[in-house]
Amino acid sequence: MSQRLVTFDKIGIEFGGRALLNNIDMTINEGEIVTLIGPNGSGKSTLIRTLLGLQMATTGEIIRNQSLRIGYMPQKLHIDPTLPLTVKHFLALVRGVDKKQIVPTLEKVGIAHLIHSQVHVLSGGETQRVLLARALLNKPNLLVLDEPVQGVDVNGQVELYNLIEGIRNELNCGVLMVSHDLHLVMAKTDTVVCINQHVCCSGSPQHVTGHPAYQALFGIPGADESIAIYAHQHDHVHDEHGSILSEDGDAHTHCTHH
């Protein structure tokens, strides 16, 4: 039986009398991929910051397993582009890093060939892999990924989600990720938690996408593919001015409301 890594117990956060998060219950188990979704400003990053200890909860508590070790991958890499910094040197900056682990970790995320590249010339997908490598160097049993596929094209996104799933399978770590992409991420997720200040719904991807609260926020999955077409029953004929000719040949118009 897999053990619980983190339990959010009725977490609430207020700022200036405004509730950013309210009564959030959520659990992440070893070997489980949990995806946090929600509209802009719904509190996803705030919840992550609370887990990382960067934000204090106003109410409730976060119960952490004693063994908890988090590897955090931020949304973006903020580095001065004028600063010369190779991937190797960037990863060597990780506190307490075992430098012998840098090459195997880069191999794990598929970019060992970039070890001597400057970080600011990397593509979006390569940068995300460097950030993932940095998170892994912390030897985590919980990976926390804030929008891991940001700035990556669709093919690259699929590859990154596959990579994250592969790492979970290999390390049996828990994964908590924030995502805006609902379609690609769903296949790689065990549990989806949909928040909008509070937990709107949670469970398997199938359960959540069928939930009315999810559909109210994001629409019905696949609905955009089946555009409802207004079918005009053209059972009449027009004269040369566009007016409808009745059976007796008199002209009248479509709309008679004024």
Ligand SMILES: Nc1ncnc2c1ncn2[C@@H]1O[C@H](COP(=O)(O)OP(=O)(O)OP(=O)(O)O)[C@@H](O)[C@H]1O
């Ligand atoms: N330190 C803070 N002080 C006051 N308000 C804050 C603070 N941090 C976040 N907020 C507000 O909390 C709300 C939630 O922000 P948060 O960044 O958690 O949302 P999000 O779901 O991650 O959004 P997005 O999808 O746009 O990244 C926003 O309205 C934000 O302005």
